[in-house]
Amino acid sequence: MKHSYHILVEIILIFLLVILFFQYRQIRKERNALRASKQGLDFELKLRSDSMAEMEGKHTYLNNLSDSLFNDSDIRYFKQRGLNNPERDLLNSLYQQHDLIPEQGVLGGNMRIWHATLLGRNWALAYFEDGHIAGNMLLKYTVNEGDVQWEVIDSSTNGQ
Structure with a gap:
């Protein structure tokens, strides 16, 4: 046993x-x-x-500049309006425009513009997200004496 x-x-x-x-x-x-x-x-x-660089205490975001639909004529146009490096200056200006994002971050996330494409002299397309919600914005911009003004034309969120 x-x-x-x-x-x-x-x-x-x-x-x-x-x-x-x-x-x-x-x-x-x-x-x-x-x-x-x-x-x-x-x-x-x-x-x-x-894709971000620190410049004079401010975050400066850099795209691939090939992501814009600019030509030499557009570059001359914006240089006459006060931009030293038009593509970079416009993109860096846009990446600072968090208040234009039509959605609020959720679950502690902060909405940021992560990627943008310049569509010639007047328009830009921007992708934004906070890690939970994402979307795209179509923007119109104007430049006067080096000052860039942005306006949201339309936006949509993905998966919401």
Whole structure:
């Protein structure tokens, strides 16, 4: 009888060890998936932060300037209106216009413009998000003596 209890205890212990082994494998798999996800998020954050430069205490955001539909005539036009580097000056001005975003951040998020495309002399398209809600805005802009004025023409949120 004593011998059968020992065998039963050994079987239970082996069964528990098998369960622990499979639990350990599952936890390791989930941990590796979380690490991969974190690395992806870290990479995305680096890309976004690399698109920002600090200039005289102000955050200055820089797009790929090829994201604008400017030609040489547009550049001359805006230089005559007081912009030294029209594409960069217009984009940097737009990225500072958080008050134009038609949505409020949720769950502690802050709405920011993350990407913009200049559509020639009068228009721009901007993508905004807070990490929870995202959307796009169509804007009209004017430049007078180096001062850029922005106006939202239309906007929409994605998935809301």
